[in-house]
Amino acid sequence: MLTDRQLDILYLIIKIYTETDAPVGSKTLMNEGIQASSATIRNDMGVLEELGFIEKTHSSSGRIPSVKGYRFYVDHLLKPTDVASQDRLEIRRAFAREFHAINDIVETAASILSDLTSYTAFSLGPEVKERKLTGFRLIPLNHQQVMTIIVTDKGNVESQVFSIPQDMSSEDLEKVVKIINDKLVGQPLITVYNKLRTEIPLVLQRYFHTPSSVMHFFDSVMAQAFEDRIFVSGKMNILDYDSLTDMSEFKSIYSLMDDEEAITSLIIPSHGDISIRIGEELENDLLENMSLMTASYEVNGHGKGTIALLGPTNMSYARMFGLLDVFRYEVADQLSDYYRSLESPH
Amino acid sequence: MLTDRQLDILYLIIKIYTETDAPVGSKTLMNEGIQASSATIRNDMGVLEELGFIEKTHSSSGRIPSVKGYRFYVDHLLKPTDVASQDRLEIRRAFAREFHAINDIVETAASILSDLTSYTAFSLGPEVKERKLTGFRLIPLNHQQVMTIIVTDKGNVESQVFSIPQDMSSEDLEKVVKIINDKLVGQPLITVYNKLRTEIPLVLQRYFHTPSSVMHFFDSVMAQAFEDRIFVSGKMNILDYDSLTDMSEFKSIYSLMDDEEAITSLIIPSHGDISIRIGEELENDLLENMSLMTASYEVNGHGKGTIALLGPTNMSYARMFGLLDVFRYEVADQLSDYYRSLESPH
DNA sequence: GTTAGCACTCTGAATGTAAGAGTGCTAAAA
DNA sequence: TTTTAGCACTCTTACATTCAGAGTGCTAAC
Known part of the structure; x- marks a missing residue:
């Protein structure tokens, strides 16, 4: 077990090293308040080094804390400072x-x-995963572009602009909106995420003869919201x-x-x-x-x-x-x- | 006026310096194809330095191109390489x-x-400034939030989510939409930008008793689209x-x-x-x-x-x-x- | 258990040295 | 008149040497 003085030394080494970013020697520690001679401090430092709490950068340098030393410090010695x-x-x-x-x-x-x-x-x-999908909108902007908006119950909003795929008619789009509203709105996002891989592709196959392009659209629309x-x-x-x-x-x-x-x-x-x-x-x-x-x-x-x-x-x-x-x-x-x-x- | 050889030397110095990033000496130039002895090349380099096209990094170093040298190069010597x-x-x-x-x-x-x-x-x-504002939408998302969408004739879309200011009723919002549609949609962005500083504040004063909060809303909505x-x-x-x-x-x-x-x-x-x-x-x-x-x-x-x-x-x-x-x-x-x-x- | 003293180690800055690359100049060759 | 060989000179860079300073470990005494 470490003596009180050894604990003080470890504490002080970490403190000083934090401030100066340079290895800490025995004399410095003496001047900074350890009540013992530099030789005594050196002996204690030897012990601390033996135990792996501190280490030298070269054979005759002062000591710096090791990971183990820091670990011990944060687990046992650290006292949070009051915030200025x-x-x-x-x-x-x-x-x-x-x-x-x-x-x-x-x-x-x-x-x-x-x-x-x-x-x-x-x-x-x-x-995010705990949220529910509460709203899905498709806003046509012009011939070619629609904006999709996804709203979740916690006020998160994601929007994205799309060029409508060539092989997708506006009736198809309406179907997509309907499917999303029927099957996905109201569900937690995690469920949405799962259905998107399982149930939805099956549904799509029933409604579209080019489900892959629709699926791709679906996917990019939702991807954002999950991140x-x-x-x-x-x-x-x-x-x-x-x-x-x-x-x-x-x-x-x-x-x-x-x-x-x-x-x-x-x-x-x-x-x-x-x-x-x-x-x-x-x-x-x-x-x-x-x-x-x-x-x-x-x-x-x-x-x-x-x-x-x-x-x-x-x-x-x-x-x-x-x-x-x-x-x-x-x-x-x-x-x-x-x-x-x-x-x-x- | 520069001799042909001097032009060749300048050209080659720039070429080699580009490749090696190190000052170029007379011997190197000789080996790289200048048909003259290193001493002759040194003389020419002296001339080029005198004219400010090249310079030394220290008294006995090779030469690097100066800004003036590069300028001359890009104006008169540069031949674009074919793209690989x-x-x-x-x-x-x-x-x-x-x-x-x-x-x-x-x-x-x-x-x-x-x-x-x-x-x-x-x-x-x-x-951007040449574009026209072709569309403005306000999409209510829930009690507190609306999404604004601005569309320009060249397919640019900007959207933003807002919490509705406390002192703004939904009737007020509708008025805002109406004002924007009446006064701004269809105009070039530069006009929109100007009206926003001149005409619009006057209009707002007529319709609202807290025009500043409305104006603030206006401003942030449009700011994006101008950038x-x-x-x-x-x-x-x-x-x-x-x-x-x-x-x-x-x-x-x-x-x-x-x-x-x-x-x-x-x-x-x-x-x-x-x-x-x-x-x-x-x-x-x-x-x-x-x-x-x-x-x-x-x-x-x-x-x-x-x-x-x-x-x-x-x-x-x-x-x-x-x-x-x-x-x-x-x-x-x-x-x-x-x-x-x-x-x-x- | 603690400490003074000392020999030892290592760093880092300063200094010295030598090779290499390059120059300018001079005088001879083309 | 232009070009070139030759040479003294300059500066950089890499490498070795030195030296003070900081720190250590160990020993022997307190």
């Missing part, structure tokens, strides 16, 4: 505008978070906080950020309210030197959303923890208000 | 899909161009072709690329079919080491569009010239086809 009142203010102010869509709120969350931290922020709204849109803000900040060996490395990371699929699966597997994954724990070579903090929030009755923060392994977990905690509530509140305003007509 | 058949193929293939909107085509152009060149490509569709959307592709390529001193420099350039306003005004002032501006000629410190080639095309009767290419000053102007020339026709053709398909109902 200036930060609080900025958050309030950024949310103090009128929103016209859920995704506006979700996007704003990512944007404030990355501004506040200078890291990269992600924001994923309450889950959990994830918002990323502060991609460029990677340049500041990641010590890149290589421009191609940056490019890879950058394009990873553009891959909604990848990001979503990176962020989703979080446990509890706020989860932290450090360096290798992210199981992605590109993110070796980064950590990901994920916070989830519940919008009462409307599903679970997620915000996340990607930064260097030596980020200030304490401050970030505090911030994310504020966001958890703030975003949930904002969304909650928005949903309420949708439900109660004024 | 493989490139031709790729262009054909990328355009060989169905497009559902003008902007799809315009965006695709930028994307292919940047893929093909590994530079940064811009694409600006036929001018010339410009597409940028290959922003990340800057990392490869610009020798950045600094990450913050990259950030600045990158955010310049996000500034549609700035990019548009950078690209617009081009003369003739294909215009080239080199380094300082761009009058932007950030773009000192880059050149911009701008090509404009005419879609018969539907306005003028522009594609542009930003690359290093030592890009292969000959190849790019050929490529842009192909694009000029290809994009115009594609758009022309699209417009035709809109006009003639099948």
